[in-house]
Structure formats: structure tokens, C-alpha cells
Amino acid sequence: MREYVSKTNACTACLGWLLRRCALSACLFGWLACAQAASPSVALHYGADAPLEELKAFDIVVVEADHGFDPQRYKKPYSELYAYIAIGEVQPSRAYAAAIPAKHLLTTNTDWGSKVIDLSWPELPTFVAEAIVGPLWEKGYRGFFLDTLDSYRLASGIDEAAQQKGLIAVIDTLHQRFPGIRLILNRGFEIVPAVRDKISMVAAESLFRGWNAAARRYVEVPASDREWLLGQLRRVRDEFGVPVLAIDYLPPQARGQMRETAARIRALGIEPWVTDGQVSTLGIGRREIVPRRILMLYDGSPGELLIHHPALRFGAMPIQHMGYAIDFHDLRKPLPAGPLAARYAGIVSWAEAPLAHGRQVADWLQKQIEQGLRVAIFGSFPFAAEGRLAQRLGLKSVAGSGTAGRLTVLSQDAMIGFEAAPQADRRQLTPLQLADSQGRSLLQLADARGQTFDAAALTRWGGYVLDPFAAIDLPNTEQSRWIIDPFAFLQQALALPALPLPDTTTENGRRLMFIHIDGDGYPSRAALPGTPLAGEALLTQVLQRYRLPTTMSVIEGEVAPGGLYPALSAEMEAIARRTFALPYIEIASHSLSHPFDWNRAEQVAPKGKDEESYHLEIPGYTMNLEREIVGSVDYIRKNLAPPxxxxxxxxxxxxxxxxxxxxRIAENAGLLNMNGGNTIITRSFPSLTAVSPLGYALDGIFQTFAPVMNENVYTNLWRGPFYGFERVIETFQMTESPRRLKPIDIYYHTFSASKRASLNALYKVYDWSLAQSPNLIHASDFIRKALDFETMVLARDEGGWRIRGNGELRTLRAPLSMGYPDRAASGGVAGYRAGEEGNYIHLASGDTWLRFAASQSGAVYLADANARLTDWQPQGAGLRFALKGHQAIEFSLANASHCSVLANGRPLRPRKSSGGVQSFRVGDAAATIETRCRER
Structure with missing residues (x-):
């Protein structure tokens, strides 16, 4: 915050110069631009469920600290939590309320049920410091929003000067007790001259729109009140050099009015925040958060795991690939309350039949539609879509007419028949017709009587595609197919806008590649000369041959002395130590007893029962989840990992x-987690239903799926052919084009090193993958990108886009319709590279401001690189940046023909040049690159 204050004071200092040097209109424009640049973006949310991941789009986020937020865990380089504090009033529910002597309570604020505090109470400064601010400071808060500063005016016959003097004493004491404290005042205009050097910002409520707490209604502010308040804010900003904030109130569903009001405030050079009367809505400020979460409803049934439901199996991958994170919600549980339109880009429902409580679901969905959310229905409506329920959605039930003869396809949209032709089935018919002229049928069926049915359609509220025309399982096989194009349907049904959205497959324009190995088979004897253990064969035949970043695991129950193979343990542990000592090997656990059924393990463990069929039979061991996860990690750390x-x-x-x-156990132990999913698309299974999602969150913890399945699938569960894993190359190819859906993940088990055919398959897969010129990473890097994907926030900001994450995920994918990234006009954008679905935009950090241009600029930019950016510094017409990877550095620059390029201070010549792009290579895995460019 100090940075913002200093910038604002600098603006104030230069105001006199502006007045002497420029015309009045130009001066005001220059001052306004300077003041706006100096002011931080601010959001306020007093709800217990404040969406902090979205709110990190703002520099300052004011919260109600009593809800238990952790400011230290939240703190970002670009965003900080401030605690709300009421100085002039106290709610009886506050922990410190009883400690305030009754004689120092002036009156009651009947609108809020709070007591007004006498600010002239001599002990108030100490009380505020010790009872209110001190405990919050201990929790990590360093910024505070001081409210109710003028409440003393509710009392009659009060000495206002004494009240103001007391308030100044409070602020002085806080600065003495807490060096570096940052304070925002809500009003208190009279004391600003005395504390201007001790405050970061001054706020005021209701510049254009207000909330009448007594009448419980929203009001428009009278012009006279607005002009007075505007005069106060301008004086604070212009005379005292302190940024100002206006907080206005509108109903949460009035997003358009919120947007318009925020723009009006911003046009005055004042920081805006427009929210609801309870300050519990994701409001709109200088920045407007663009929702990139989808609420996925599914009809869970007792005993069924979400991981097996079509909502996750089929529906999640297209949504995540389009750049949206998913919140799954079981329709058996109470539906989310409160306004959702600000947080969700849409609702997707995947039900297999109408629910018994379908009427309540229908009413809830109707409410969401009325508040502006669009809905996409897959499979079945979760309620009986007939009668008035159908009418509300612009549909008509024709069940009474019956269905005669064979159904035929009367008409179908281009998005129908995506992977298989629609096969009309009377047994699965939902007899509905569009009854709204705003709707468009995607698939119309007809019976022998000429009666028509709309089995899939786009509607004014979204769209639906009913069984069996969403995704089907092929009879007598383990395969499935999409009937509808899920990408096109979701895009149109939810009216998803063109946005720059995060992508986990790519970094700096290169497809990501990593290797991870499950420890199974470590004790196996390899069918190689000398019959070494498979762990030894893996080390010598693969890991030391390729020397690539690899994540390697072992199963404690196979390797440890107390496991299944005590006679081989010493030899296996020695091999594991040599393996884990390699600098490019990342260490993982593959559990203690290799549970085959984790749900069963979780159910059995708490009861103390044990049935060995669902995990390896370790002598004397009874299933214990903590021991499986944390215990196996401790064993590896203490016995196998280098210090x-x-x-x-x-x-x-x-x-x-x-x-x-x-x-939860893994999360609490600080462990990343991965595996699961079932991406097995090949030429013999050519369907996107065979491509799994990125992962999913269960009880708030995200499980990252393996991008591609291991060799078991390609070798018929290791029954042969043992060279079958070479077919994973088909999977890599089919997840690259026409859409790059996955990174390259060479995922296999230790036993793949036990046979010559499987080793040769590995060599073929490694060599093909490296020939694609990928960007090599570890599995942990990918997992962190997946976690960053889940929480990255996107906001509209001053004609561009503010993107904030944890700095792990460094790629946005933007459709060509958005134009070209303007590297020179953006902040934290290193460059871009064209892909089949648009431009892959390279981010230099976790905080980016991105602007697009209609045409390509002439500024030099990074076209691609096979390593991570560790530093990025535009320097005039040139660049200075650092790359660090796991192989010899390769990179390309665009628009650099007028530049000299240096690597680690030495001139570097391009290896090739084509289409304005020059390609370079440095023999080391890390390099600092500098371009010195002539002005053109």
C-alpha cells in the first residue's frame, strides 16, 4: 500500500507543474490518469463464504475477520486481506463488547442493533489496540478497514470536536503500537488533515446508489447528497493526496446496473466497489471478475462414486479443456443458496432420470435462470419436464399423443453425429417439443403418425440434449461415443464468451512432457542377461540412458524389510537409493500395501476390520490410511531418499x-497427489469419451488425474503383447490434434523394464516424444499447474484482462477472434505462439495484465521456448529474460531481425529464420538472454 500512497503524493506534487504547463482540460486529464494509476483496486466481502480465490483479482480485499480467514495463508505478492473493524460502534456479539463500560456507550443504532461508542473515552485508543487490533495482528492482518467513524452523530448534544480528537488518538496509537500498519477510513473526513500521513485510503458509502438499512431497500442517492460527498472525496484525493473509494449498493441480480455504476464512479477518478446491502456479493469494482467456474449438477445414488458418473467421465473434460473449473454438486443434497450469477459462468446438469424431488430442483433452476444464469442439460431433465414445468422453459410435453411405429430422424444440426450417428429409440424417448420461437431444435424425431419430438435443442435459457443423444456406451464393448459435439453444444447453450483462459498442456508455446513411474514390479526378475531385478534394469536401461526429469515411486510393502520380499529388501533398497540420488529424479510414494480399492480401504480402516483382497498381503499389517500415505512417505524419506x-x-x-x-490425509501431510483418470484414446478407440478430465475436487481437495494411462491398458493388463505400450504414441497424437487436450505423459510401471519387448517399446515412446521438441517438467510441476488452473482468476480491467494465479500455470489460450496479444502494451506477457485452437499466450508470472490488438505489433517477443521463464524484464525496444529447464535451451524470438541477441553475455546467432521468427540454441539448461534492438 505504501507504493500506492507514494505514487499518489507524487501526483499531487506534480499537479502545480501541470497547471503551469498545460491547458486546464489537459491538466485534469493528466491528473486523473495519474490518480487512477496510483489507486489500488479494492473489494469488500463480509460473508462467511467469501470467494477468496476470485477476490484475489483485487489488490486489497476487506473481510470480516471473525469468520476465521487466514491472512498469512491468503497473502499474495499482489493481493492482501484487510480486516473490517467498527471503531464507532460495537455489536453485542463481538467478543470484546462486554469489556466496554456502559457509560461509554452513547446510544443505539437501531438500523443495525449496535451500540455507539464514545470516541472521547480516554482508554479507547489502548482498548482498540489491545482488544481489537492486537489479536488480528497476531493472526497476520496488517491492513484494517475502520468503519462507523461518524456514528457519534447519532447521539444528541455530543461534542464533535472531542469525538474527532479521540479518533485521531486511536489512529496515532495504532501506528505507535503496530509499525507498518495500513488503514482505510470509512468517512471521517474531518480528521483527514491530521492523519493524512497515517492512512492509505478514505472510503465513503452511497455516491450514486445506497442501502436503507431501516427500510431494507435500495435507494438512489439525491443529487445534493451526491455533490456534497463528491466534494469531500475530491478534497481528500486532490488536496491531501490520499486515494479514495466509493462503495455503492445494488441488488445482487442487477449486474448490469452494478457495472454501469462502477464505471460512473471510475470516470470520476474514484476507486469503485458496488455490492449488495449486506456486502456479501461478488461485486464489481475497477475490475470485474469474469466467472470461469461451472456448477455441475449430477444425480448421485447411494454407493455410487462420482468418479464413475457420466458427469465426470464424459462431461468434465470438454468443460475443463475450454478453460473452466468445475464445482460438482450432488442433486440429492440441498442446492446452493444465494446469488450465483457472479461466480458461475453457467450450470450443467447430468441426470439419468427425473428425481423424486424434481419439483424443487425445477423451481431452483428457474430462479437461477431468472437471475441470468444459463443451463445446459445432458441425459435427462432432473425433473419431469411436463405441464407447467415444461411451459416455464418454453417446452411442451406431448406424452398424451403416444408414439406410433418406428422413430426416424427428421432433422439434425451439424453438432449431432459428432462421433456416431444418432439412433432413435422409442424406449428412451422423452416426448417434448419446443414451444418457444426463441429455441432452435438440434435433433428432431418423428414417429409413424408424423408426431415430432425435439430430443436436443438450444433454448432462450440454455439448451438440452437428452438420452441417448449425449454420449452412449457401445453394446458388448467397453467403448463409448459422443453423439453431440460437446464443445459446440456447451459453447452455444451457455453462451460462453471469447476469453483468454488457462491451459495446462503447454508452456512457452511448447507441449509439456513429463514421466512418472509407479513402483509395481520392483522385485521382478528381468528377462535380460543376468536376470537383474526390474528396479535395477529400470535404473540402468532407462533412467541412466535418458537422464530426463522423472518422478519415481516405490511400494513400501514390496521394498522394505518387513514387506513381501525380505530376502531381496537390502538389494532393492540399495537400488532405490541409487535411483533417488540422481538429480533429475523426483521422489514419490506408491503407498505401503498398494490398495486396489481405495473406497473400500477408507470404509474398512475406521472399523478395524481387514480383508486382504483389496490390498497386498503384508505380514501383520491391518489397513490404515494414515500408514498407507504418510507412513510410506516417512519410510522412503528416512531409508531411501538422500538427505x-x-x-x-x-x-x-x-x-x-x-x-x-x-x-485429506495427503493434503494435511503437504503432499501433492496424482493418478486416476482413463485417457486411452487410440485409433481402435477413437473417441473423446476416452479422454479423461484434468481431475476433480472431492470435499475441497483436488485429485489430479494422470494425463494418459499406463502400459497396463496397452498390454492387456500385462498379458501381452509386451511391446503394446508403443501404441501410447497414438494417444499422444490424438490428444494433440485437432485439439491439444493433454501434455505428453510417459506413465508406466517398473515391470516395463523386465522384458526386452517392453523396453524397446519404452525406447520408441521416449524417442518419439523427445522428437516433438517438448518442454520437459516433473510431475509435481504439472500437478501444481492443475491446482493453479482450479483457482486462477480472470477479470476485465481497464480495457484489458487481469489474470492472477499462483505463478505455476503460465499459459493462456485465446481464440483468434480476440486479436493478437500486445506484448508491449501488456504487463507480464512474454509472447505467444499460434495453435490449432488459437494463440498460446506465454505468461511471465502469476500476475498478468493482458491487452489485445487487432493486428500484430512490431515489438520483439518470445515465440517459444523449451524451458521456464525465471525472469522477464522488457527494456525499451529490447528484452532481458532468463530461461531454466532440463535440457539444452531452445527458444525463438519474433520481430528480432533488428536486434542482436546475447546468451549469458555472449553473442548468439540464430540457427534458422523463417516468417519473422528466429530460432536459437544454448548448450546449457539455463541461460540469461538479452536482446539489444535498434529503434525502428
């Missing part, structure tokens, strides 16, 4: 379907 080298990943075993308890 100081972390064991940071849990690679799930067996069905790789951990449930909430196992995920």
Missing part, C-alpha cells in the same frame, strides 16, 4: 480413486 531431498507426491495405486479421507 534433504523431499518426498512430495502420493501416486495413487489400484483403482486410483481415493475418497475424501485419503485425499
Amino acid at each position: 534433504g531431498k523431499a518426498v512430495q507426491i502420493m501416486l495413487w495405486s489400484g483403482d486410483a480413486a481415493p475418497q475424501a479421507q485419503a485425499l
